[in-house]
Amino acid sequence: MGVRALGALAVAALLALPPLLPKYHLEVLISVLFFAYLGIAWNLLGGYAGQFSFGHAAFFGIGAYTSTLLLLHAGLTPWAGMLLGGVLAAGFGLFEGYLSFRYGLKGPYFSLVTLAFAEMLRVIAVNTKAVGSSLGLVVPSTKAAAAMFIFSGKLPYYYVIFAMVVLALAFAWRVERSRLGYALAAVRENEDAAEAAGVDALGMKLRAMALSSFLTALGGTFYAQYFAYIDPTITFGPGVSIGALLPAIVGGAGTVLGPVLGSFVLTPVSELTRYALRGRAGADIMLYGAILILVISFLPQGLMGWIRQRRARGWSL
Amino acid sequence: MVAVSLLEISGLTKRFGGLLAVSGFDLTLDAGDIVGLIGPNGAGKTTAFHLVSGFQSPTAGSIRFRGGSIVGLKPHAICRLGLARTFQIVQPFAGLSVIENVMVGAFNREPDAAAARRLAGEIVEFVGLGPRRDVPARSLTLSDRKRLEIARGLATRPEMLLLDEAMSGLNPTEIDEIIGLIRRIHDRGVTLLIIEHVMQAIMALSDRLVVLHHGEKLAEGAPADVARDRRVIEAYLGEGA
Amino acid sequence: MTGGLLLQAIVSGLLLGGIYGLVASGLSLIFGVLRIINFAHGAVMMLGMYATYWLFALGGVDPYLSIVLTAPLFFGLGVAIQKGIIEPNRAAAEHNQLLLTLGLALFFENLALVLWQGDFRTVKASYSGASFMIGEALVDVSRLVASGGAVLMALGLFTFLRTTDAGKAIRAVAEEPEGAALVGIDVSRIRAAAFGLGSACVAVAGALVTPFFYVAPDVGESFNIMAFVVVVLGGMGNFVGALAGGFIVGLAESLGAAFLPGSLKQLVVFAIFVLVLLFRPQGLFGGSRGR
Numbered sequence: 001m002g003v004r005a006l007g008a009l010a011v012a013a014l015l016a017l018p019p020l021l022p023k024y025h026l027e028v029l030i031s032v033l034f035f036a037y038l039g040i041a042w043n044l045l046g047g048y049a050g051q052f053s054f055g056h057a058a059f060f061g062i063g064a065y066t067s068t069l070l071l072l073h074a075g076l077t078p079w080a081g082m083l084l085g086g087v088l089a090a091g092f093g094l095f096e097g098y099l100s101f102r103y104g105l106k107g108p109y110f111s112l113v114t115l116a117f118a119e120m121l122r123v124i125a126v127n128t129k130a131v132g133s134s135l136g137l138v139v140p141s142t143k144a145a146a147a148m149f150i151f152s153g154k155l156p157y158y159y160v161i162f163a164m165v166v167l168a169l170a171f172a173w174r175v176e177r178s179r180l181g182y183a184l185a186a187v188r189e190n191e192d193a194a195e196a197a198g199v200d201a202l203g204m205k206l207r208a209m210a211l212s213s214f215l216t217a218l219g220g221t222f223y224a225q226y227f228a229y230i231d232p233t234i235t236f237g238p239g240v241s242i243g244a245l246l247p248a249i250v251g252g253a254g255t256v257l258g259p260v261l262g263s264f265v266l267t268p269v270s271e272l273t274r275y276a277l278r279g280r281a282g283a284d285i286m287l288y289g290a291i292l293i294l295v296i297s298f299l300p301q302g303l304m305g306w307i308r309q310r311r312a313r314g315w316s317l
Numbered sequence: 318m319v320a321v322s323l324l325e326i327s328g329l330t331k332r333f334g335g336l337l338a339v340s341g342f343d344l345t346l347d348a349g350d351i352v353g354l355i356g357p358n359g360a361g362k363t364t365a366f367h368l369v370s371g372f373q374s375p376t377a378g379s380i381r382f383r384g385g386s387i388v389g390l391k392p393h394a395i396c397r398l399g400l401a402r403t404f405q406i407v408q409p410f411a412g413l414s415v416i417e418n419v420m421v422g423a424f425n426r427e428p429d430a431a432a433a434r435r436l437a438g439e440i441v442e443f444v445g446l447g448p449r450r451d452v453p454a455r456s457l458t459l460s461d462r463k464r465l466e467i468a469r470g471l472a473t474r475p476e477m478l479l480l481d482e483a484m485s486g487l488n489p490t491e492i493d494e495i496i497g498l499i500r501r502i503h504d505r506g507v508t509l510l511i512i513e514h515v516m517q518a519i520m521a522l523s524d525r526l527v528v529l530h531h532g533e534k535l536a537e538g539a540p541a542d543v544a545r546d547r548r549v550i551e552a553y554l555g556e557g558a
Numbered sequence: 559m560t561g562g563l564l565l566q567a568i569v570s571g572l573l574l575g576g577i578y579g580l581v582a583s584g585l586s587l588i589f590g591v592l593r594i595i596n597f598a599h600g601a602v603m604m605l606g607m608y609a610t611y612w613l614f615a616l617g618g619v620d621p622y623l624s625i626v627l628t629a630p631l632f633f634g635l636g637v638a639i640q641k642g643i644i645e646p647n648r649a650a651a652e653h654n655q656l657l658l659t660l661g662l663a664l665f666f667e668n669l670a671l672v673l674w675q676g677d678f679r680t681v682k683a684s685y686s687g688a689s690f691m692i693g694e695a696l697v698d699v700s701r702l703v704a705s706g707g708a709v710l711m712a713l714g715l716f717t718f719l720r721t722t723d724a725g726k727a728i729r730a731v732a733e734e735p736e737g738a739a740l741v742g743i744d745v746s747r748i749r750a751a752a753f754g755l756g757s758a759c760v761a762v763a764g765a766l767v768t769p770f771f772y773v774a775p776d777v778g779e780s781f782n783i784m785a786f787v788v789v790v791l792g793g794m795g796n797f798v799g800a801l802a803g804g805f806i807v808g809l810a811e812s813l814g815a816a817f818l819p820g821s822l823k824q825l826v827v828f829a830i831f832v833l834v835l836l837f838r839p840q841g842l843f844g845g846s847r848g849r
Binding site: 105113242 | 667
């Protein structure tokens with residue numbers, strides 16, 4: 001069976017099966033797609049541009065807080081608030097990116113700066129009463145209204161995140177084949193050579209930053225509407241930053257499907273671990289740490305890299 | 318009729334702290350020239366390339382390309398204006414295939430991916446890498462990597478190409494092939510400024526030789542004349558080059 | 559802002575700074591020799607604190623005395639981690655090596671969470687509450703011992719690196735790995751030793767703070783970030799810079815706490831961090847590698 005047929009089957013299953021799933025399984029699936037989405041967004045900057053951000057929570061939080069505050073204070077529908085949050089996040093990303101890239105920060109130093117910026121936003125949120133401080137904000141969710149991004153039951157949220165994943169994948173696929181995609185690959189491989197070949201390295205990195213942060217912020221709004229509660233630690237904390245990069249790394253940074261594959265492997269593993277070791281908080285993250293070490297050590301190109309290698313060798317054992 | 322020279326370097330100087338790498342360097346190239354830039358190791362030749370291509374900024378002096386100053390422009394901007402370069406130590410995009418490498422350059426002239434691929438394909442054939450167009454760059458031999466480097470620069474459709482030791486590390490057969498390639502590039506109308514240590518090659522290719530020594534221009538003229546110049550011979554013998 | 563409050567802030571900052579300096583020294587050493595930013599540094603400190611706690615709770619061992627046990631133990635742990643996980647991946651891309659240490663951090667922090675839950679634990683030694691006054695400033699005895707002990711240990715490490723053969727070998731590898739290999743230094747052993755030493759330092763720092771700091775799985779995280787700031791400020795691989803940087807950051811934090819409400823003091827430290835990374839990445843005192 002060809003890869004295309006398998007893919008079509010998978011998509012069909014993801015569309016048709018959820019209404020039949022028990023509540024818990026549906027929740028896990030939503031979780032899988034949610035982290036897949038964050039991973040795809042992270043991947044634009046981390047995998048394609050090769051700039052590893054450890055602070056993507058900054059954009060996630062901006063998205064979540066923007067749409068929620070606009071909803072609470074101006075009654076603005078989160079569908080619009082989502083886009084505004086995205087624009088704000090892109091702006092912050094350009095600011096962060098310009099400072100970092102203009103001053104030549106690369107590799108681990110760039111990672112540290114992104115971490116610092118996310119932490120700064122978290123501290124600001126904790127200390128600002130207007131955004132609820134550490135108590136956070138409750139998102140109204142009692143009266144279902146599709147126009148206000150409030151649904152009764154989980155199934156509609158599933159289809160929303162499914163659509164977001166599909167759109168993000170399509171976007172990543174197009175970028176990969178475009179002038180931007182080639183430019184980013186060049187910058188990632190060898191920045192000097194890229195410049196000599198006419199690639200505006202700074203401009204391309206900033207473009208990747210803006211796109212990545214915009215998409216991540218949309219995920220923040222989804223989270224706010226789905227869980228109906230946000231606070232500084234959830235939105236700006238390391239959990240999201242790490243949750244965004246893990247699926248991409250494990251699945252294969254710099255590939256379209258990598259983050260999706262990575263999330264389909266990691267998220268159920270985490271759920272299973274949490275279920276099997278009930279009452280032992282942290283077991284799932286501990287496993288993530290071990291998996292990260294193993295993947296870096298033995299599958300540095302992630303699962304997609306491993307699959308490609310096997311395909312090139314004809315799947316021989 | 319006074320035509321504007323393609324490249325005009327005047328009084329080019331680069332100081333690194335206490336070290337004077339290039340000092341008061343003047344050079345003019347007109348369209349269609351092939352000029353060889355030679356000199357003992359450490360003479361400042363590659364530094365001069367970095368200055369012209371925008372990777373470093375001069376301490377003093379001017380660089381004009383097609384009549385306009387290019388000092389302070391970023392490398393990618395200079396490339397877009399039509400001045401491309403290769404590196405002394407080849408810098409391929411290791412994870413990309415040959416054709417993808419060249420497409421990066423081609424995108425400067427063809428924003429559409431399909432057109433860029435066509436242009437890149439044509440260049441890949443031109444430099445003789447056609448059979449290996451889908452091979453990852455990291456798997457190429459040194460000789461092929463050098464061709465790839467040149468191809469990537471050509472794909473930006475330059476008016477002028479700076480070649481930095483394109484023949485270092487190659488065996489005599491490969492050197493002959495590169496000499497042939499350079500001639501074909503020149504025939505297509507690209508002006509060339511070439512740094513090279515392989516003497517027979519540079520003598521055979523160049524209309525004109527320029528000798529750099531300790532950052533200063535020591536001699537300039539027809540290859541045969543420069544080769545006989547006593548100061549040039551002393552410079553090379555003195556350095557043991 | 560009264561003079562008394564200012565004095566208190568300065569005293570607190572200096573006391574904290576010593577600890578930050580020791581933690582950062584270990585991180586700086588690891589960076590200087592291995593050229594990696596060790597995200598697991600804070601986690602090792604946390605483990606050191608737990609070791610101290612359990613020795614105290616189960617064996618009645620005084621936290622300061624337990625250093626005799628924990629220092630070599632964590633040296634060994636550091637060597638094992640380096641040899642088992644980091645060294646095999648020496649040739650990997652820089653960002654992958656960073657992710658490796660991130661994985662270790664996640665693993666250790668959550669191992670502690672799984673084993674010992676998230677409840678705060680404290681070590682109540684006989685001197686835990688003792689304090690005295692300098693002018694209007696309150697000086698906590700255990701903080702003073704911690705800061706002093708940390709500075710002593712850092713200076714001890716510094717002396718070790720300067721005067722002993724092993725120390726010189728470490729510095730040789732940090733400065734010029736190929737040259738060091740050529741003169742017969744076993745570079746991979748030195749790398750393991752450097753990681754071990756750095757881990758021992760940070761574990762000792764953990765032991766020193768247990769009499770006055772709570773013990774929990776996430777306690778290493780804040781020290782981790784502080785350590786990065788200090789090392790960047792002082793210059794990567796610059797040892798004295800790490801110690802000096804520790805005091806600067808400690809002062810900045812406690813002065814920030816005195817002037818700013820809530821937990822905004824952290825903003826001061828992060829702002830310094832970002833500014834240094836952007837405008838003086840080689841650190842205030844210059845490091846072995848700017849970027």
